[in-house]
Amino acid sequence: MATGLYTYNDVPFYFHYLGPGAQLDGPEIMTDMFVRDIEHGIADTGIKAGILKCATDEPGLTPGVERVLRAVAQAHKRTGAPISTHTHAGLRRGLDQQRIFAEEGVDLSRVVIGHCGDSTDVGYLEELIAAGSYLGMDRFGVDVISPFQDRVNIVARMCERGHADKMVLSHDACCYFDALPEELVPVAMPNWHYLHIHNDVIPALKQHGVTDEQLHTMLVDNPRRIFERQGGYQ
Structure with a gap:
């Protein structure tokens, strides 16, 4: 970083030498690191992580990505911390x-499959629900990937199909985003902010027939259920 240059890979290069299948082999050190962040705190801050996050993007299950998923699954089973994913x-x-996750023995009802709102494929979403997971309808405001109306429509449609109890709503917004120049973010994604759900999404969902009870389920009850289940398991 001192040179202004850095690289991005599926896992940090350190892990290419240590761990299952690596040159020096050994136990999965990522799992122990994740567990420490949850049980003792991140670095020396004393702040304990409350959720595990992992990602599978366009390249799919590369060896590094699969290794991370399995390490996350193992850390989840040891701690009970819920899993949220990028897809x-x-x-x-x-x-x-x-x-x-299933191969690792994870209870899929303790997993949020993220960015499901990018899709309007009801069949795909139904498959995820049938396996037990929550759908993260969590990119409201990222209209460059899926337009606002499509995001509203798919949530309303899944509510009509009786799945309000298997969805959570969010916007994937952050305080700082370095993938675009700072001044371009509000131009490219003007609705990508922390008030979008309250100001725009909730009224639009109501116009599409989503009830106050369903909204409360998605915004309050489901997140509470995800986090209130504590403790590891075998």
Whole structure:
């Protein structure tokens, strides 16, 4: 970083030498690192992580990505911390994640498959729900990937199909985003901010027949259920 240069890979290069299948082999050190962040705190801050996050994007299950998914699954089973994922919804990557988690013995009802709102493929979403996971309808405001109206429509449609109890709503917004020049973010994604759900999404969902009870389920009850289940398991 001192040179201004850095690289991005599926896992940090350190892990290419240590861990299952690596040159020096050994136990999965990522799992222990994740567990430490949850049980003792991140670095020396004392701040304990409350959720595990992992990603499967367009390249799919590369060896590094699969290793991370399995390490996350193992850390989840040891701690009980819920899992939330990033996916490429158009390529149905959530199904790959569920398969790996299931192989590791994860209770899929403790997993949020993220970015499902990028998809309007009801069949794909129904498959994820049938396996037990929550759908993260969580990119409201990222209209460059899927337009606002499509995002509203798919949530309303899944509510009509009786799945309000299997969805959570969010916007994937952040305080700082370095993938675009700072001044370009509000131009490219003007609705990508923390008030979008309250100001725009809730009224639009109501106009499409989503009830106050369903909204409360998605915004309050489901997140509470995800986090209130504590403790590891075998």
